[in-house]
Amino acid sequence: MAKASSKKPRRDTAPIDPMPARIDPCLATLVARPPKGPDWAYEVKWDGYRLAVHIEPGRVRVLTRGGYDWTERFPTIVDDARRLAVTTAILDGEAVVLGDRGRSDFGMLQRALGRLPSAIEAGAIVFYAFDLIYLDGRDLRRLPLRERRRLLEPLVAGREGAIRLSEEVQADGDEFFRVACAHGLEGIIAKHVEKPYRSGRGEWWQKITCKRRDSFVVVGFEPSTVPGHLGRLLLAARKDCELVYVGGCGTGWSNELSRELRKLLERMATKSPAVVLRRKGAVFTEPLLVAEVEYRAWTDDGKLRHASFKGIRKREDEASVFDMASLRV
Template sequence: MTKGPRPPRSKPLLRDESAALQSRQIKKRDRAQPALPFDPMPRRVEPALALLKQKPPLGDQWQWEIKWDGYRLAVHVESSGVRIITRGGYDWADQFPGIESAARALGPATMILDGEGVVLDEQGRSDFNAMQNALGAVGRRSGNLKAGNAIFMAFDLLYLDGRDLRSLEYRERRHLLEETLDDFDGAIRLSEEIDADPATLFDHACRLGLEGIVGKRRDSRYRPGKTGDWVKLKCVQSEPFLIVGYEPSTSAPGGFASLILAAYHGDELRYVGSVGTGFKERAVLDLRATMDKLPWRRKAPPVPYNGKRRAVWVQPTLIAEVEFRQWTPDNKLRHASYKGLRERQDNADVFRL
């Protein structure tokens, strides 16, 4: 038996076969809105870090700029708002209202800016103590954890309008960063590159009281951690150490004579000496009150210690930024001076021996 023809499975395109074939009307794109992303914006980017060097590397493949002394931040400008992410992964947009407002003005583009949040002194130098007064012990005691006068010195661009730029060479990212911030006036500024011999630049930076200089390989991709793609030269050594105790003051009952410090050696803490200079009177009182409020204090030192100081030992929680000239042969700080208290959220890398 012969089967009949199978009926068509699809309907005719047009009911009226004589009518002209037409496509749907396409809506025009709203140019005020950002383009649809090609790459998803990362929620957080682990920062590239500069490796400390005693001498600048040779060759013309390096670009140089001033080293800023503040808080490392990543500014995320998103369609839903602005996030300002610290190294510890915390959103500090509320702590930096000026930077947050400037980032909103950069829209509607979406981007991630890498840079340093700083407070400048009258000479235009970054002043970590001024930043610490707003966000450290003084700010915490007053309940005012805001740095309204902080600015953001941008030195890299990691994401722009749907494109993840981390696989591009640094010279390409830098070109896009300069275009993005061209003629922009606000609390977000471009960290300028300086075309000069690095040894001469470093000498001038130290003479002007700056912290140092940073060099970046022009052909490097953006990689987290200390890979050697970025290097730094510091005029004076400055590192974060854990506070493990304090020596009570004989003249000021509410203060202290010095802080006892520790660094990591492997997974253990080692005593590296003390710091008793660089403090303002108000900072001493605030810091002593903060240490006395720690969850517990210890009778025994939290580090191997055979010194003769009359010490009060505390939980190794607070992180002090300390400036020093050199190390002694037995790994103790020499000519140490206190710079400020690092916030835990800043996730400062405690120094490792």
């Protein structure tokens, strides 16, 4: 296969629009079923970290959903971004690690980023770009999605490096969702192709999940009856700028990971709980970590049902922590 030229095409370098230092991401609203109609396109719902890749002359920045600069954590994405045929750009997408069956695996991503012991290298992380919101001096947010995708695809389609295209599917939404769940995917995203890019949560992007999955603050744990192991994580969500207890989870980890988590949490033990909770035998911790949790539903009193642990990370990107106000969805 012929090697692609790294020479960037000439474009007018005078910016029409100043490049934003940061853009709040467009967020999908959770719905029960995919929307219908020719104005909707579908994508796989990736199981990773939402990122914005800012490409500028002389530097590349990688920002999280909450605005944290994680450039140093994604060296292969940064290196590949420098090879794109652009002068300035902002790519919106998701960083993932693909498992043996080609599915994104959040636990593997956590280990690649170095939070827990791992043989997975950071170079295994792939950024799937699904939107282009700034390109060579032009702010694209006012354009409809179909136009933004038309500009994005020539930049990243067909690439096999760290930056790739998140494929858009024109299909029956119900059938695509059925197939996604049958293949063990987290779910799908539906996007209205005629809408501009709008920061925040709205109806123009919708997510349909095979199982519910969200991020919760770890506020403590219950020891296992097996010495040195973890019995149950105690979890909290945001409510009116405070943390409230929403129950816990006691499954989803291996014996090895159970010991690792127990040691990690013991170093964060505190006598001042972050939530109002009395629980015999519980060890409360500083609210410094966030757990990814899969669950089936909520109880009437606001507790998680059938919760299972999927991954853990530092509580740096506060924007991803579950907000109880969204239970109205």
